Amino acid sequence: MALLRALIGTARMLKHTRHLALGLPADDEMLLDAPDDRLAPALVAAGRDDYESAAQLLAATREEAAWESRDLYSRRLAAFARSRPDWFERWLADRPQDPDALLVKAELALARAWESPAYAELLRDAAPLIGAASAAGHPRDPVPWRLALDHARGTHASRGVFDALWQEATSRASHHYGCHTSAVQYLSAAWYGSHRECFDFAERAAEDALPGSLIHALPARAALAYLTGPGSSVPRARLDAAADRAIVLSAAYEAGDPYPAEVRNVLTYVLIRLERWQDALEQLRLIGAQATSFPWDRISDDPLGQFLELRDGVRLEVASATPLRARRTPGGH
Structure with missing residues (x-):
């Protein structure tokens, strides 16, 4: 049975991975921190x-x-x-x-x-x-x-x-985003605050943010600080809410826009850690060729290589969850 499941998973990946690459630049087209x-x-x-x-x-x-x-x-x-x-x-x-x-x-x-x-x-x-x-x-x-x-x-x-x-x-x-991200770092559990204080600050700022402001993604930065740092646990619902708010912000910008590129890269990391594969794949499509050093340089000395490796992993995770063929509807052929 285990072998059968592995074979089915491999078949799914072979069938769907090429399709899932649509809208994603080739590896050699990616640029790190493209100006x-x-x-x-x-x-x-x-x-x-x-x-x-x-x-x-x-x-x-x-x-x-x-x-x-x-x-x-x-x-x-x-x-x-x-x-x-x-x-x-x-x-x-x-x-x-x-x-x-x-x-x-x-x-x-x-x-x-x-x-x-x-x-x-x-x-x-x-x-x-x-x-x-x-x-x-x-x-x-x-x-x-x-x-x-x-x-x-x-x-x-x-x-x-x-x-x-x-x-x-x-x-x-x-509403300056850079100052807010610096404050989130100071207030994180890795430095002088706690996960609760960091999230409270980020969520209040996001509630007060202007439409289209990158500050709407500040709770995702707090989620990143939690997922990469020490401290007590944060409820899953709070992490998902942070990701959902950043997804809404990301959708307000065109695919490949360099302005929200770092926000989208941070969001993708958070979604990967939350195993929200389909949402992560959509952000990868919106990122296009705009990979950023942060946050991948926090987990690897080769941020672009890490980004590409995880991008492949997301594609395979989505492919492995995709049925081999669509189920027939009642009366269908």
């Missing part, structure tokens, strides 16, 4: 040691008060500067008081600090850079305060310090 149409030219120019395009891009986000884009672009430019620093060093040398260069400088310092076992000490040294970025930038810019919240987590800041920073951040942009 959008605004960021891509800046990265190409930086690769030629020309910082002007990056400077113009971040200046535009500041002038447009496009804080979510500013947060994403500053992180991506800092990541590029870690491996290709020449263009960024020229930017700082030519324009040492440029508020956008100072923001990337602070972002880069934090990213480098987090890589070290002595991150707490290195983060303390980075505090003046965050202050400089805040002082030089737009008074409504929340991105330096997202950095400050990350800094508070890494330097073991007290709840009082965190609360004060949170007030500063939300007074500038009450």
Whole structure:
């Protein structure tokens, strides 16, 4: 009987897996952290040691008060500067008081600090850079305060310090997704809170979020923190509700849209852990070629390889649950 079940499962997978690949890019078409149409030219120019395009891009986000884009672009430019620093060093040398260069400088310092076992000490040294970025930038810019919240987590800041920073951040942009995700991390059981506190915070924020805001996916971030961290159990219904809310948000955006890509990748991870295979497959179709390092880099040194492996696993799980042939209706042939 066990052999028969295995053979049936194999037959199902062979029959249905190719069909389930429809709408999914081939493995060699996938790109990790693919830039959008605004960021891509800046990265190409930086690769030629020309910082002007990056400077113009971040200046535009500041002038447009496009804080979510500013947060994403500053992180991506800092990541590029870690491996290709020449263009960024020229930017700082030519324009040492440029508020956008100072923001990337602070972002880069934090990213480098987090890589070290002595991150707490290195983060303390980075505090003046965050202050400089805040002082030089737009008074409504929340991105330096997202950095400050990350800094508070890494330097073991007290709840009082965190609360004060949170007030500063939300007074500038009450619905900034980046600041909210930093707060979720601080409040998680892996750091200074608990699963209950983390979920309570995320769910309240989602209830107050504007239509289409990525904050609607914040409970899914809390679910991710639970599924990848220590602590007491969370009711399954709460995890499913978090996933369901993020599914509704994801459906509001076009397939392959880079803007909700990280949210969709996080949601896919949560759905896989919840064994909601069909829902996970739908998110993989919506992700398209937009795989993101986070959250896969939390479980593998090869995030794209991990994404592709789990994508294949989801396809096989759905295939194994698909009947070999549709049941005939009464009177059918």
